[in-house]
Amino acid sequence: MSDDEQVRSALRDIVDYERQIGQLLNKINTYSATIDGQNKHIQELEKKCAKLYDGDLFSFFIRNAEQQQRQIDRVNALLVRLLDNKESEPASPHAEKAETPAKDKAGKAPAAEKKPEAAPEVITVTKELPKPAKAAAALDHAAARLDQAAKAIGTAAAETKPSKVEQRLRTINVDITEVTQFHASRASVEKIVDADTKGAGVLRVRDTKGQGLHGVTIPAGSVSALALRLVTLVLKDDGARYVRIRVRQRGSGSNNAICSVDLRDGSVCNVASTRADASGDAQVRRLANRWLEIAFSAPLQPSAETVELQIITLPKFNANSSLKAGVPGKGFLIRSVSLATADEPIATAKEKPIVAKQARATAKAVVATTKAQREEERRQQNRKAYLESGAYDRIAALAGLHAGRRAFIIGNGPSINGQDLTLLQNEITFVTNWFVNHPRFTEINPAYYCVSSHEMFGGWNSPAPSANPDWLKAMTALAGRSHKIFSFRFKDYIDISRIFPAGECDYLLFDRPKQLVDARGDINLDLSQAMDDGYTGIITFCLPLALHLGIREIYLIGCDCDYGLATPEAPKKYFYDYSRHTTSTTKYDSLKRIWADDGPIFQAYQVVAERFAAAGARIVNCTAGGRLEVFPRARYETVVGRNAIAA
Incomplete structure (x- = not known):
């Protein structure tokens, strides 16, 4: 039927x-x-x-x-x-009278006469x-x-x-034969002829380097986030079993909807949306010859901006990050992509199960000022204040200062206790937050001291910022020669209190409402804009600043990516004794989520790897051990013994 x-x-x-x-x-x-x-x-x-x-x-x-x-x-x-x-009550006087037909001998009423x-x-x-x-x-x-x-x-x-x-639901078919409009990361996209399609074009997306197929991005023409209702894809497993489908507003990683699909058995999980009042829905229908039709509702925050579609491979069904190690030649096939748009919710039998959950929410969202819009307005206000203060002018003057040089970014992981960091005395070095606890801080003499943690000044929402006394005492005594980089939010406090000389300090715009690197799928490298949160000062401050300074050869040390989280009460692991860490830290449950094997921190590092490679920068991990496998590794002692390579 x-x-x-x-x-x-x-x-x-x-x-x-x-x-x-x-x-x-x-x-x-x-x-x-x-x-x-x-x-x-x-x-x-x-x-x-x-x-x-x-x-x-x-x-x-x-x-x-x-x-x-x-x-x-x-x-x-x-x-x-x-x-x-x-039954036994008399008929109503207003009831219409009708003649009761006589019954036959069997007690049955005769058949009614045929009416005209x-x-x-x-x-x-x-x-x-x-x-x-x-x-x-x-x-x-x-x-x-x-x-x-x-x-x-x-x-x-x-x-x-x-x-x-x-007619309220308008279907727009994406021309998948126009391969040049697709963007692939760690993958190739080619048109093939598949017997199942009877001569029609099919796209094969394949892993090219064995580094895991991060995905393919498909533009959706003029379809806006406001009008989009449904995305329908016909996909087939070609060696990559698990994929994530993401529909997002172009240029905004904070406005997207996702679902994960097992291309072999048609299972769906992790259906979610960044829109607060909707979660989306997904249904899978099996077609002939192992093809799957995936109907995915994509409730996005209302916006006139156009959308795009991403498909990436996953290491396992419920993973939160893309496949890190793949097999060359393995991937998936795309037979068709279509998008359904409408000015109002649709309720045909076919669309009802998918769009019913979002219908009322869509109507409310259209007439209300969205949370995303309010956040963007606040970000623009913060940026205006940042630019008008002159703080960015000083940062802009540092552009290209160290062109042709290499740099070492030092994390606070316990692995650096086994490395002689005094070998970096003549190198450009970046440190963060509590690195002042290092026993040989003066000998190391870090060039740039980046403080992205708001906890150093009382937290995000502190009405009256105040520097942590333990940290401030150590910084005042030891860090006088380091160029200090703080969040612009604390500029007035530092200027008025004069805890550091003005000539030692500069500021980057990092404030709420913030955007997460993994959620955006990108990282801001324009220091006149707000910095994106990468869960660690290394991503949030050090790496973008190093690129701004003209450095294209970057080595990471002490990036263990492991707090040793055994129980909520267990002390977190740093190169120093945890008792000396007297600022607040992220709660145990959040740390477990962020630093899980496939958690957001590793997704953020993956974004960094791709973005910096595109900018012509090379990042090498010299950490002794640890869990960070996104970047190529090298032995620290070997690296510090050789000359810098050309940028």
Whole structure:
């Protein structure tokens, strides 16, 4: 049965329910005030829905089928009770008289004579309305009055054109033969001819370097985040079993919807949206020859900006980051991509299961100022203050200062206790937050001291910033020669309190509302803009600043990516004793989530690797051990013993 036939069948069933309700209501309306009340309530509902849906009864019936069924059940139960109670009561003086046909010897009534006009066809329904034997005669007497109500409902339904509803949903097919418009990362995209498509084009997306197929990005033309309702893809496993589908607003990693799909068994998980009042939905239908049709609703924050579609491979079904190690030549096939857009929610039988959850939320979001818009306004206000203060002018003057030089960015992991960092005395070095606890800090003499942690000054929401006394005491005594980089939020406090000389300090714009590197799928490298949060000062401050200074050869040390999180009470691991870490730290549950094997921190480092490679910078991990495997590794002692390579 086609979708249109299913829709028409559902309509006929609903019309039949309404007809039988009307029949029963008309038969007892002379003595049942309760039934009259129900009838009036139904009429009120019809008027309201006609107003909401522009008189479209078909849309009304589809959207309210479940509510109608519950109402029918209540009316049926009430009728049985009323008819049983009224059996012996005299007929109402207002009731229409009807001659009772004589019965034959067997006690059966003769067949009714054929009427000039055929009664409307009655469609048999799955749930049969109860008809007590005691009430059968009374019901038959009023048969003539039922045709009028049935015809009225039937006429209204017949005049309703399903095409009017369906036209609200406009389908846009993406031309997948235009391979040049696709962007692939660690992958190749080529058009092939597949037997399943009978000559039509199919795209093969394959791993090229064995580094895991990070994905393919497909532009969606002029489709906006406001109009998008549904994305439908036909995919097939070609060696990469698990994929994540992400629909996002172009240029905004904070406005997206995702779902993960097992291309072998059709399972779906991790369906989510960054939109606060919606979560999206996904359904998978098996096609011939292992193809899967994936229908994915993508509730995005309303925006006039266009959207794009991303597909990446995953190491396991419920993973949060892309596949790190793959097999060359393995990937997936794409047969078709289409997007459904609409100005209002759709309620055809095909789309209803997918779009129903987001219909009401969409209407509210269109007329309200969205959270994302408010956050963007606040970010722009913060940037305006940053630029007007002159703080960026000083940062801008540092551009290219160390062009041709290499740099070492030192984390606070316990692994640096086994490395002689005094070998870096003549190198450009970056350190963060509590590195001042290092016993040989003065000998190392870090060039740049980056403090991205707001906890050093009391936290994000502190109304009166104040430097941590333990940290400040050590910094004042030891870090006088380091160029200090702070968050712009604390510039006024530092200037007024004069805890550091003005010539030693510069500022980057890093404040709430912030954007996360992994959520964006990108990292801001323009220091005139707000810095993105990479969960660690190395990503948030050190790496973008190093690139701004002209450095294209970067080595990471002490990036263990492991706090030794055994229990919530266990001390976190640094190169120094945890008792000396007297600022607040992230809660245990959040750390477990962020620093999990496939957690957001590793996704952020993956974004950094790709973005810096595109900018012509090379990042090498010289950490002794640890869990960071995104970058190529080298032995620290070997690296510090050789000369810098050309930028």
